[in-house]
Every structure is written in C-alpha cells, then in structure tokens.
Ligand SMILES: Nc1ncnc2c1ncn2[C@@H]1O[C@H](COP(=O)(O)OP(=O)(O)O)[C@@H](O)[C@H]1O
C-alpha cells in the first residue's frame with residue numbers, strides 16, 4: 001500500500017504521466033486536424049471536378065428538335081474521333097441522367113439508375129430554379145455519390161431538360177477511412193513507446209536524486225568526511241550536490257571544533273585536578289605538622305581557583321555564543337572609557353617594565369555600547385599585550401573614528417605571533433606554544449581572545465590582527481557607532 005502510493009505520487013510517475021498526457025493530447029489534436037484538412041481537400045477536389053464536368057456538359061449537350069415536330073431529344077456533340085474527348089465523354093456519362101420536363105428519364109447510365117431516379121417533383125423544382133443543386137446519394141452497396149443537378153435549355157429555348165451528373169466519392173471515403181484506422185492503430189502504439197521512453201528518461205533524470213538520498217543516509221556524525229560525487233554536468237542537480245556537500249563541510253568543521261573543544265576542556269580540567277589530588281595525597285601520607293597541612297591546602301585552593309576560573313569562563317562563553325548574554329547598551333564615549341581603563345593598567349605595565357600610552361585621534365567618540373563588555377574586551381587585549389611584551393617594550397592604545405565606525409587599536413612591540421597561528425588565536429583554548437609561553441609568567445587559559453572576538457561580533461563589529469614575529473602585534477577593532485533598532489537591552493548574537 002505504502003509502496004503503491006509512493007509509486008503513484010512519485011516524481012517519476014508524475015513526470016511520465018504529465019508528459020504522456022500532453023503527448024497524447026498533442027497527437028490526437030494533430031491527427032484530427034489533419035483528417036479534417038484531408039477530408040476538406042478531397043471534397044473540394046471532387047466538387048471542382050464536377051463543376052468542370054458540368055461546364056463540359058453545357059458545351060456539348062444540346063437538346064435538339066431535328067425532325068421538325070415537337071420531337072425533342074438530347075444530343076451530345078463530342079468528337080468521337082478524338083480519344084481525349086472520348087475519355088471525357090465516357091467519364092461524364094458514367095454517372096448521369098437526362099430527364100424531360102415531366103421527370104421521365106430519357107437517357108441515363110446504369111450507375112445512376114442504381115442510385116435511384118429523382119422524383120418528378122424534384123425535377124420540376126430544379127427546372128424552375130437557377131441555382132446549381134448538389135445532392136448526396138448512396139448506391140445499394142452504400143458507396144457515396146455526389147450529384148450535380150441542373151437543366152439544359154433546348155436550342156429554340158422552348159424546353160428545359162433536367163440533367164444530373166455524379167461522381168463516386170468512394171476513393172475519398174476509403175482514403176479517409178484508411179487514415180482513421182491507421183491513427184486508431186498507430187496512436188496507442190506511439191503513446192506506449194512515448195510513455196516507456198518518458199518513464200526511462202524520467203528515471204534517468206531522477207537517478208542522481210536517489211544517489212544523493214543514499215549518500216545522505218550514509219553520512220552520519222562519525223563519517224562526515226563523505227561527499228557526494230559531482231557529475232560535472234553543471235545542471236540544477238549538480239548545484240544541489242554542491243550545496244549539499246558544502247553543508248556537510250560546514251557541519252564537519254563544526255563537529256570537529258566541538259570534538260576539539262571537548263578534548264581541550266577535559267585536558268584543561270584534568271591537569272589542575274591531578275595536581276590537587278597529588279598535593280592532597282602527599283599531604284595525607286607525609287605531612288606531620290599543621291604548617292605542612294596548611295601549605296597543601298593553600299596550594300590546592302590555588303589550583304581549585306584556576307579550575308573554577310576555567311569553568312566560569314567556559315560557562316560565560318557558551319552563554320555568549322548561544323545568545324543568552326544580553327548586551328546592556330548605553331550611550332558611551334569610548335575616548336573617556338578607554339582612557340580610564342588604560343590608567344588602570346599602568347601599574348601592571350610598570351610591573352612588566354613596559355610603557356603604556358593612550359592616544360585619542362578624536363575628541364569624543366560616542367556610540368551605543370555595553371560598558372562591561374567593552375571593558376572586558378580592552379582588558380583582555382591589554383593584559384595580553386603586557387604579558388607578551390618583554391621588558392623595555394611599549395604599548396600604544398589608539399581610539400579614532402572612520403566614518404560611522406569607531407576604531408580601537410592596541411599595538412605592542414612584543415614577541416609577535418607566527419603567521420601559521422594567526423587564524424587560530426581566536427579559538428577557544430588556543431595558545432601559541434614556544435617562546436611566548438616561557439616568556440609569560442603565568443599560563444593563560446587561551447580563552448581571552450575568544451571573548452574579545454565574541455564581544456566585537458555582538459556589537460556588529462570586526463576584529464583584525466597583524467603581527468610580525470619579533471617586532472610586535474596590532475589588534476584592530478571596528479565598531480559601528482550608530483545601532484539599528486532600540487538602543488538598550490538588545491540581544492545581538
Ligand atoms: N599581543 C600579543 N602578542 C603576542 N601573542 C599574543 C598576543 N595576544 C595574544 N597572543 C597569542 O594568542 C594566544 C591566545 O590569546 P588568549 O586567547 O588571550 O589566551 P591567553 O592570553 O590565555 O594565552 C596567546 O596564548 C598568545 O600566544
């Protein structure tokens with residue numbers, strides 16, 4: 001039942017049905033039109049023929065009165081020596097009748113007799129009328145004849161004789177009949193062949209769809225690397241395959257990011273937990289004095305603090321990325337805000353022996369921003385800059401405007417970031433291993449720049465980075481000053 005409905009409602013069936021239906025209609029219409037055209041032409045030819053013959057009759061048939069009395073009789077003036085005229089005469093006289101004014105046939109062919117003579121009333125009517133009269137008759141076998149009736153006036157114009165000539169339409173009728181039967185026999189055959197070809201081609205056209213479906217069924221979370229082979233025909237189905245493959249590619253990227261992320265999280269959490277466990281175990285087995293216990297507890301607390309920091313940051317990030325953090329936007333002057341923030345970082349900068357300077361390219365730069373998030377963004381960038389700039393270096397924070405955009409630039413003269421790491425530094429847990437790591441006194445979580453990137457995006461802004469290893473790094477943040485929609489309390493993720 002299910003299979004049956006699927007067959008009847010399927011695309012292949014629908015395509016074939018529509019195609020066959022249209023094809024049948026077209027074929028029938030053409031056959032009918034052609035048959036009508038043929039019938040009309042055959043008819044016209046027959047009538048033309050009879051009209052011509054009638055002219056010959058008028059020219060060659062005379063009603064004469066040669067014995068002097070009122071002994072009128074028809075007389076043909078065909079030249080019997082001329083074979084052409086003989087043929088014409090024979091043809092005309094194969095179906096004909098000549099009757100006197102009382103309707104009595106005086107000369108006729110046997111064929112006309114078999115068609116039946118015309119009643120005297122009809123004859124009299126025709127003798128009075130001046131129009132050509134056409135009559136259809138059938139012989140006892142049912143063969144159709146067309147008869148042209150009229151009259152011929154005697155030479156002295158005193159009498160009229162009824163004359164009728166006819167022609168068998170048997171050939172035309174037979175031709176039409178044959179054509180009709182040919183159609184009746186051939187059309188179903190042609191439709192059947194058309195239907196079959198339609199079915200085959202529709203199936204072929206839809207094959208890729210089935211392949212796509214089969215491929216899609218094979219693809220799961222564990223084998224997202226599968227792709228549907230493109231057929232290279234550049235048609236709509238190829239486009240579908242392409243789109244589908246692109247979708248799978250995006251899914252694959254997200255999946256691997258998620259997988260990587262879970263691995264990273266477990267890794268990040270495992271280390272402090274192992275450390276805490278070790279410290280506590282050691283204390284349990286070897287500590288004797290209260291002082292030793294105390295030291296173990298203090299150390300463990302520090303590691304637990306790091307653990308909860310990671311968990312807090314992760315929670316915040318996932319809330320941010322799933323749109324649960326709502327920006328509290330208000331009108332803020334970035335020049336003032338960042339100036340204050342840079343002031344706060346003077347102490348850590350002095351501690352790291354780097355100079356930290358603020359420059360404003362504009363007097364004011366007011367827009368709708370979330371104060372806390374902007375501060376968090378700047379804090380992250382500044383602490384990175386201080387962390388990764390060796391003693392004696394300098395950091396510069398510049399705020400400017402570029403049309404409708406606010407531009408914040410954080411430049412340092414630090415270690416820089418090797419080019420191959422640049423595309424990844426905004427990923428969660430991503431840290432550049434090597435020189436930087438040793439240079440930095442404390443190990444970061446690798447989450448700071450993920451926040452920075454999210455905050456810029458949430459404000460509809462962009463973040464760019466440029467870095468030369470050994471020379472320094474510059475982060476550019478561009479934020480639109482005018483916001484569309486309500487100015488505060490708006491969710492922009
Ligand atoms: N100003 C900078 N100079 C050099 N490297 C940087 C700078 N800012 C960030 N990085 C690199 O990008 C990585 C990711 O930064 P971030 O997400 O803030 O993590 P974290 O600061 O916790 O290490 C850092 O580990 C560091 O290698």
Ligand SMILES: [Mg+2]
Nearest residue numbers: 384444448449
């Ligand atoms: Mg950082």
